[in-house]
Amino acid sequence: MHKNTICLHHGYRADPATNSVAVPIYQTTSYQFDDTAQAARLFGLEELGNIYTRIMNPTCDVLEQRMAAFEGGVAALAVASGQAASAMSVQNIAQAGDNIVVSTDIYGGTWNLFGNTLKTMGIETRFVDPSDPENFRRATDDKTRAYYGETLANPKLRVFPIAEVAAIGRELGVPLIMDNTAAPTLCHPFEHGAAVIVYSMTKYIGGHGTSIGGMIIDGGNFDWENHAARFPMLTQPDPSYHGAVWTKAAKGLGAPIAYILKARTTMLRDMGQAMSPFNAWMFIQGLETLPLRMREHCRNAETVAKHLAAKPGVTKVIFPGLEDDADIKKRNEAHMAGGWGGLVGFEMAGGAAQGAKFIDALKLLYHVANIGDVRSLAIHPWSTTHQQLSDEEKIAAGVTEGYVRLSVGIEHIDDIIADLDQAFAAAG
Numbered sequence: 001m002h003k004n005t006i007c008l009h010h011g012y013r014a015d016p017a018t019n020s021v022a023v024p025i026y027q028t029t030s031y032q033f034d035d036t037a038q039a040a041r042l043f044g045l046e047e048l049g050n051i052y053t054r055i056m057n058p059t060c061d062v063l064e065q066r067m068a069a070f071e072g073g074v075a076a077l078a079v080a081s082g083q084a085a086s087a088m089s090v091q092n093i094a095q096a097g098d099n100i101v102v103s104t105d106i107y108g109g110t111w112n113l114f115g116n117t118l119k120t121m122g123i124e125t126r127f128v129d130p131s132d133p134e135n136f137r138r139a140t141d142d143k144t145r146a147y148y149g150e151t152l153a154n155p156k157l158r159v160f161p162i163a164e165v166a167a168i169g170r171e172l173g174v175p176l177i178m179d180n181t182a183a184p185t186l187c188h189p190f191e192h193g194a195a196v197i198v199y200s201m202t203k204y205i206g207g208h209g210t211s212i213g214g215m216i217i218d219g220g221n222f223d224w225e226n227h228a229a230r231f232p233m234l235t236q237p238d239p240s241y242h243g244a245v246w247t248k249a250a251k252g253l254g255a256p257i258a259y260i261l262k263a264r265t266t267m268l269r270d271m272g273q274a275m276s277p278f279n280a281w282m283f284i285q286g287l288e289t290l291p292l293r294m295r296e297h298c299r300n301a302e303t304v305a306k307h308l309a310a311k312p313g314v315t316k317v318i319f320p321g322l323e324d325d326a327d328i329k330k331r332n333e334a335h336m337a338g339g340w341g342g343l344v345g346f347e348m349a350g351g352a353a354q355g356a357k358f359i360d361a362l363k364l365l366y367h368v369a370n371i372g373d374v375r376s377l378a379i380h381p382w383s384t385t386h387q388q389l390s391d392e393e394k395i396a397a398g399v400t401e402g403y404v405r406l407s408v409g410i411e412h413i414d415d416i417i418a419d420l421d422q423a424f425a426a427a428g
């Protein structure tokens with residue numbers, strides 16, 4: 001099936017109990033076992049099935065199957081937030097004493113998670129500038145467990161060199177984890193060699209600003225056994241599950257799902273960042289119209305970017321479609337076949353003070369810490385999303401004092417432009 005058909009149909013036809021066409025919300029904590037033998041088989045992973053909603057749920061399962069198929073992966077795991085997805089995607093294969101190599105172009109929350117919180121757990125993060133993909137190779141040693149990047153890095157809006165970094169990783173035995181939050185339908189990272197995709201479902205996939213959620217998708221395309229020394233957490237007996245070896249357990253189940261199987265049966269079991277069935281249902285509604293909405297986000301954002309580029313007082317417009325460096329343009333085009341996305345950044349000549357005035361004057365655009373809503377949104381990252389970073393770290397992440405980030409929605413373009421223009425007039 002094509003991607004937009006998958007978004008509507010994959011993983012569900014009709015509810016076996018009621019024939020309901022809409023996916024039901026299975027708002028239950030637990031599931032009646034057929035008998036004690038079946039219960040034992042479920043716990044022993046000889047049979048996959050519902051045990052307890054912290055670990056799996058039928059509504060979440062439809063969403064997981066749909067997201068996995070949409071990205072061309074083998075299986076997925078729904079979790080409580082994008083942050084939970086990022087944290088778990090690393091903790092699933094890295095432990096104290098290990099390191100990960102991470103792009104400097106990432107969301108401020110992820111920067112904090114990796115640079116500070118994972119550090120307290122003994123996992124070292126080596127931040128590198130992705131504009132030279134070879135920086136990933138240089139930072140790799142035998143304790144490196146993953147590379148991590150964002151497809152359309154928020155707020156720098158530079159497209160990550162997925163193909164180049166994935167190729168280095170495959171040579172050295174390091175999987176690339178891609179956060180594709182800002183680019184669903186536009187880029188499919190497994191097609192470029194990524195091994196794992198994470199999403200904040202909160203953004204474009206939910207689309208309506210109602211629910212927080214995350215997703216981890218296993219590409220099933222990384223040979224963990226071939227690099228067994230790097231991945232003892234997947235290839236050595238796991239004392240938390242009667243000595244299960246996850247690569248072998250996956251083989252027993254007939255699918256290359258060792259990574260996601262372990263994430264579900266150990267990480268989610270122990271740390272409990274489960275997605276609620278109700279939120280999964282909301283994301284299923286969002287996913288159905290995602291391809292339509294993304295087209296409109298892209299169309300409006302491109303018009304806004306061009307409008308801003310022609311505006312006196314705007315010193316810089318940051319938008320992947322307006323890139324003039326030939327090499328970066330080529331990379332952008334190679335990865336973002338589906339469009340340039342809905343995010344537009346710009347800098348105002350008057351710096352932070354003028355940026356703040358501009359945001360305060362907006363009437364239609366919401367001033368919120370979010371992206372990917374159907375409504376247009378604006379924020380000043382220096383004083384908000386990236387506030388907890390040092391000034392040096394902010395600059396490395398692409399956040400200057402006068403930077404304003406827009407998440408362009410699907411309102412009529414004339415109304416968006418009119419609001420921006422009146423705010424420019426008010427900001428002077």
Ligand code: PLP
Pocket residue numbers: 081082083084107109110150154179181182199200201202212213214370371
């Ligand atoms: N990844 C990106 C690119 C984000 O923009 C965000 C949130 O803004 C996250 C991850 C975290 O997602 P959540 O807010 O769902 O935890």
